[in-house]
Amino acid sequence: MTTSTITIATPRTARPKATPRQGRVLRLFLPLALYLVFTVVPFYWMLLFALRPAGSTSLLPWPLTFEHFDTVWNGMGFQVFFRNSVWIALLTLVFVTFFALMGGYALARFRFRGQKAFMLALLCTQFVPGAMMLIPLFNIFQTFDLINSRWSLIIAETTFQLPLAMILMSGFVRNVPVELEESAMVDGCGRIRAFLAVVLPLLRPGIVAVGSFAFIGSWNNFLFALMFLNDPELQTVPVGLQTTIGENTVDFGALAAGGVVAAVPVVLVFAFVQKYLVQGMSAGAVKG
Secondary structure, three states: OOOOOOOOOOOOOOOOOHHHHHHHHHHHHHHHHHHHHHHHHHHHHHHHHHHHHOOOOOOOOOOOOOHHHHHHHOOOOOHHHHHHHHHHHHHHHHHHHHHHHHHHHHHHHHOOOOHHHHHHHHHHHHHHOHHHHHHHHHEEEEEEHOOOOOOHHHHHHHHHHHHHHHHHHHHHHHHOOOOHHHHHHHOOOOOOHHHHHHHHHOOOHHHHHHHHHHHHHHHOHHHHHHHOOOOOOOHHHHHHHOEOOOOOOEEEHHHHHHHHHHHHHHHHHHHHHHHHHHHHHHHHHOOO
């Protein structure tokens, strides 16, 4: 008599589904965590090279040293580059903000023939790369003997950034009710006085946003500074970073320290006025 073995298949257990909270973590926090790592790692790597001794392979900035900062600040002239960048960026901020206030107010409050075409032209200038403006600007500055002058860089930066600044500012002006201005004019104010007394205080977020964009754009610009300023006493931080790169060798410690010096003002601006920058981008997007 033969015996047979009967095997009973066990039902496959269903894989447990992710709870709504786990699904939210996977959809929201995991991409944000990956993006944070992708963003922070280059900054950490720059700080690591800037703060650890030359030749060290440690993944921690220990023993801590500031020799690279002393090299770039005192040995490579970064104190001069930093001072030049600050003055050029601040003057660009003032000119861009001033002309953007006037242009943005005119675009928001007045109706004139060809207004839409003018707005379209302003938008189209954003698609023109800065490299295409080098030759015309160089010829103009050479004619007026402005090559190797800080004013050449200030004028070029103001010209390049003004269209976007005007579009952003016009969005902020449209958010100010025109009835407030009209009430001030009924009470006896002229248009200029009504603008200064009523509209301008309400435009502080726009002024901060436009000024911040102008400062950061001017601070980071490398191409115009390289082409229009040849004197080492006039050069800016982005051009100064190039001096840390030799023909056959690269001083990574000095390059990283210079990068930290260049990044500090931009990080501070973003830290203090980030909410105004977001408002500026949204105002230009929906009102322009």
